[in-house]
Amino acid sequence: MSCRILHCGKSLNNYNLCIEYSVAGFGTRGPEKDDIIFLAINHEKQTLCGLRARLGEPTDQQPWPDADRYVSTYKLIDIEYANPFDIRFLVDYGGKYWPLKFLQGAKAIKDEKAVQALHDVFDKHRVEQPVPLLKGNDLNIEEKEEEEDTLLEVDPSELSEVFLEVPEARINVMGTFQTIPFKNETDALRGLESLVNENFYNLFPRYSSNQSLLIPENRLFLSSGVEARGEKLVKGIRSIPDAILIVYSEYEKQPFKIALIEYECFGENKTRSQEKSNYLNGQVIPQLMRFASAFSIVTDKQIRDQTIKMWVDKIIQYIYVTPEYISKVSGWIKQIRPDLSDQLVGREIDRVITEAFQKALQILLIIDDLSDEQKDTITNVIRAFKLESGESIEFISYIVRLEQRIRVSDADTEYALSVQ
Template sequence: MNIPISNKYNNCRILHCTNNINNYNLCVQEEVAGFRTRIAEKGDMVYFAVINDKATICGARGILEELTDYKPWEDADNYVQSWKIKDIEYCNPFELKVLADIGGNSWALKYVQASKTIKDQEAIELLNNVFISNKTNDFKLISLEGDEISEDSYSGDIEEIDDFEGNEDYSIEKLDIMGTFQTIRFRNETDRVRGLEPLVTEHFYSLFQHFNIEKTILIAQNRLFSSVGIKNSNDENINGIKGIPDALLISYDKSSKKSPFKINLIEYECYGETKYRTQQKFNYLNGVIIPQLMRFASTFSIVTDNNIREKTIDRWVDKIIDHINDEPTLIEKVNKWIQELHPNIKERQIERYLEKELRDAFKSNIRIILIIDELTIEQKDTMSNIINSFKLDNSYSSNKDNFVEFASYVVRLEEKIGITDTNARFALAFQE
């Protein structure tokens, strides 16, 4: 028997992609794992599983390294947590039903359901031993020509569980409820006490934990950044052309295929207490929000004259560097990033390399982030399609179909009704 490896990681769990073979392949190829609840922890060992030819098989495993906002799956909205994977390993696919040797007929409920932590050491060792005995150097991509993917495959429930109704070992773990809350409206976007923007800014990193504070810089200075405007024949700025985001987030990812730096333009929008009717929201979305996001996207897209783009980039890069130089902690943070990218760099060269990385990011790695109090899936898809239509300069990226990215987050204000269990993970909320 092989030596158990449980001391090399925190928990052991199985991530089941149901019969969505495309998601399974993407997880392994992109080295990322998505979870429907916040159950996973850094350092967990994850075995990737999928149903193929009516059998649940496993062909890869890896360690959860850090949270990420990268979600390559078509049904990305279903996954509340996404993790980067390190130390990924491959094997010839084997059937997870081998766990029945230890867990009996209820093996799927005991070890697979909801990606729960596997606490049975004997099961952990069996998984490890079977994986090691089938280990390979390359990932065995599963053909999409096999099982047809239906809408039911996105339910998160695996096929085998349905067979256990009436089994004496059958049990469904109930959700633990922390308490009850009621959704209330923000007053507006900027109110100091109950405004969306100040509250999100204050709690940004606790709210969006996939943005690692050690690998991002949040510049939450409203109206600090504005694009270069266009003047008419009388040398007067044309109204409505400039774009001014509410905040800027510079993120760092050494493994990025575009650029290690990403420029995120953040726009806060809030219907609040005044825009509560459907027609009001419709008019505001189409007359204000979408045009504003389009201005941001066009600022750095090839649809804008190159000279205007360069002037905007010059101004924004200077302001970012000035902001960093005013904060010793930011200087230290950025120095680590640049030294990781260029190990042999001299200290006096860091700012010059930082400027270059920022310029490359403005030309190849831009994302618009909308933070709002209400948004439907259809509205999100529409805005994403619009923003993605703005192309970036491909000469600064290996991606030949490079475009402005879009992300959105709905933030709600909840008022406590009652707390029943402070250790619970879930809560119930209602909105009138």
């Protein structure tokens, strides 16, 4: 367990959203479950802290306008509040370059005296409820929030001194890599789907193997595909996802989520922008819409319930073939319902998975190229489909690329450079 300072720069909006939604977003890898974080912000020429919490499970909830900046997000648990206090006293422990030592990249603070001082000062200012930081009367406050935060800037003339005082501020590169295309989506040796399935939990630390179950059976599920418009049933198109992911989090309002995974790959054959655009608009987006419509209220309820029942039955059959999966999923059920008898666990698994299809469905696209504009377009399209609960179907996308090693110089460092 490490102690970190999550610094929101000058963004009062992001700071308040972290508090409102009890989530923390990080721009780099490193933070882990159970780490202690202090939430800080530059506000009116002070560096203020008003929250201390422990990191819970990873989450997909990213309420910030600049959510794409964050590579990992965690629920905040064991939350405590303080009357916002200035943390610039850390200069006594970190010296002239204390922001680089303690704030940069929400790194783990190794100075135990600095950590203890943070806890002690927080305890002196602790209050029961969050204390809001209000925007000033400056009409340009939003523009100021978008300005670069100068707290972590380094004068090039002081670079040698910085590296001497804070050697961890330097980004050390482990090696160099060349991006090469996947052959296609389904190739057994160099296909995106097979390589991602084999390395799923190494690629996506957001999904813990202990808190999720990947079902990479692309022919196991088949949606009925009948769409209802008004009272008239219109025959639709059958849809098969490439995989299904069951995600469990005891701290979420809806502990179970279902993600329908679609792998798509432009590969070696679609390299031009127009080819990619045509494929995305003509095949990928319609396919994702078919997934969403099968479980949305646009589909007749009887057909929708029939599809959900069929899929839930197949998921349960898949689980009960493997003792490891039975133990894992049963453990989740017992965690949220410890008094439930063993005889009723199977029935509860059926209920919670059914409810996940009705209330917490996600469409997860894993692809080798996608622009921000294309992602926004697909997000808006998928979120237009409503579930029985009234919630929108969520859309999540990941870009995965195949990298070939050029040279590795230091395998123990965190960063690498790649060239396309």
